[in-house]
Amino acid sequence: NITWKTVLNRKFIYADGTSNPPDNLPPIKIVSNYTTEVVITLTLCGITLILSIGCTVWTYIYRKTKVVRASQPFFLYMLCIGTALKGASLTPLSLEAFHLGQGILNGTCISYPWLTSLGSFIEYSALFSKTMRVYKLMVAGGRFRRAVVRPLDVMRPFFALISIALILLITWTVVSPAVFAKSPGSSVDQFGRVNSYHYKCSWKDDEKKTIYTTLFYVDTVYPLVALLILAYYAYRTRNVSTEYNESTWIGLIIYIHLQYALFDIIISVFETNWFGASILGSSFIRSFDCLTTLFLIFVPKMIALRNEKKEKLERETKKKERLERLRRFDALKKEQEDEAAGIARGPNTPLVLETQVQDELLTEENNGQSDDDEGYGIKITKPLDLNEEIEVSLSEVLSENELLRESINSKRPAIVNASSLYEEVN
Template identity: 30%
Template sequence: NISDEKKKLAMEFLTFSASKEQSSKLVIPQVGSREADGGYDPYRLSHMNEEDYVKQGFDRETTDAYLGTIKEGLLSPNLVVDIRFPEATKMMSILDTAVINHLNETKGVTATDQMRRDIVKDATADMKKVISEYDSRAHMEKSEKILPQYQKLRGVYGELNEDKNLIGDVRWIGYALGFVIIAMALLFGGWVAINRKHRVVKISQPIFLHLICFGVVVLSCAIFPLGIDDSGSTERGRDAACASIPWLVSLGLSLIFSALFSKLWRINKVFAAAATMKRVVVTAKDVLTPFAILMTLNFIVLLSWTLVDPMVFERVYTDELTSYGRCVPQGNQWKGFVATLAILNFTALVLVNVQAYHARSINDELSESKYIGLATLSMFQIFLVGIPLLAIVYDTPSAYFFVWCGIIFIICTTILLLIFVPKVLRWKSGASDRSTTANKFSSNWSHGNNASSAPSYSSQVENKNASRGDKRVSFDDKESELIHREKMDEIKDLVMEKHNIDITSIILKVERADEAMPVADDAQPESMADESA
């Protein structure tokens, strides 16, 4: 900020320079002096005195003709005073260029009315851009804009009610939605980290659950730069916000889609190997290749877009007192980059659905194919409705921002709720205890068409254990039994983790072995039954 003392000194200097005595020394210099090269440009009435020129050595007749021409011009009804406001030189340059180009293009031919309108339209747009850039700097520096300066110069200044169509208080609603999404993602991510040893979380592959939460956070962060306009922000800040939007949206969706794909692909590989009676261990690292490829391709496209044709903030005037701000690319290359990103992420979404379809017969506790399908359907519906809405409200920043916030909020919350809520409910209710799952599979081991006449295979094993004198543990109440089962599950988890046992492969193998087992009947010798057991 400039101090009042400096302002006063600057005003005194300008007053001295423009005073009658001092200015006359420069405008009417001594003939043959060094100052004579910069003189002869009167701008005060006192500079129009013929005798002052004669005293400095000028010829009276020549001086009279020179000053007479100036006086005649000042009295002419066709006189136009040069525009005197900031960026006036740029304005005149735009006008000169437009006139010269028009004359060159229409040499020897008659210009059409449409050609003239196009020239006026282009020149007007260029001038408005110059004014907008200056006004943006003036707003940041707390100085006066071009229009008020020009109005004061012409003596017609008045306070203007310009409608800039700013986002306004709707911004805070969008920011609140963004914080809600981030809080939900952190809550579910923290729940996964705390309960990573629990079976419900363990079989859901925690690394991919964390990646989904991270992708949701990245996508939700796009809400904040979408809420930036020229109310309280610098030009550089607005341009940076516009450039960040494609990064946050594209990388957020890529993280979510690639994490879902890798998660389902891993489950499908395990069950495919189990179906062929092969033991296979598929770690998270083994299926991160598609994740890395998709993220790398998105990064390359986004970086190229930012370097070649970055998004910048622009204010568009619909009339003299109405305008709106928007993020626009500087060139036309953006169409290719948008198309490439759309193809990449849509392909990832299709692959997610393909893997979900292959996993449709797998227990939802392991694959979540049903919930992923619902989330995908919801996203399709949102894009189907949201994209046309964005096009309709494009020139209304508050509505445009709110629609974007709604799209992002619904996508993020749908994914989080459909992926995590079923797991939390199973974890809370204890319905996913390993003992329950084991009982479910053991109940499928019975053989024969008539259970009353043909004892099941599990019954034969039970009878044999009873004949050996095995004793069952009895409990006084349900709470003691539940505690016992939880402790046994913890022991099983430790054993499987230590020996790298894949429970899903074991379950499927047992089912297939059970299907291939011969049916036992009453006529089977006891020795054969024992051997089968």
């Protein structure tokens, strides 16, 4: 009996006794099952872009509120643009897994560092500008000097970082652009033909390998240097208390970004032959980097805005309740005056009341004005007897007035004199 025996590390021998494949062999089926990696990458890209656009729209809608104005909408827009560019860089990264034309794949290799670098520097520039603004105010305060920090003053680091990044990227693209390259893998089909490849962006000519490698490492390390400078100024301003604790959140973002940057350098320098691992590693680092920035910057502001709206609604509700109590008191007073007008003067003439409502209560605006400026008093002009119904009504009103007066913390104590029972002194 004749049996087939597998021989390792030997070429396939065809019917003609040679290892040359005939022309009628079936086409090679390339094994490149990166569907899972591509789906995860595009999902993370979509989430990052949607959140970046959503935060941009939220900033525009609430740009006139106190919370957003305190954080300067222009810098919030910069953060959203930076995270959107970094999230968009995942798209060319996922296209490298498809069998597209060589020109398209070369374009993905060139566009990836452009989107990543510009997105990172725009994001870091926004954080750096906000940190430098606090730092300059802290230095001026330490010298007991008054300082005005304009947006243009803190935008200089942005222009410096972006200019250096553009010079680096343009030089890299012109002198030694990246090209999409593939190398044979270890998998073969039944005829001994290679059916798997390893993909990566590499240099085009061996003569420019040194230039390409140098520019690649500079582009990889430069964002880390900018992040370290940002971390230094954030550390200097760590004890400065800012509105809505923005400095605390920026410091936490910088700390997390430093860890992401170190992992990114490890993935970039120590290349792996598993293309799927490189895609997943870069995708998770880029997306989590962006999501960390968006959540730590915008979620506290959304919570603060919601709390301010709630407090404003409570103030308006309390004001309406006070005005309603005053309206009821005035209505009762008018009813007593109408009854008194129909009764002849005598020993049983009803008690006449006069109320005084300060203008501050009626003209109070919804700007957080305290209750200290509100008050009213009751003046008794004639101590005459009342009938039972009026006495009960007056007793209820006086009790309600006393409770309201006790709930208002007056700035000055009430003064009692002969002409008034109690009267608030402004």
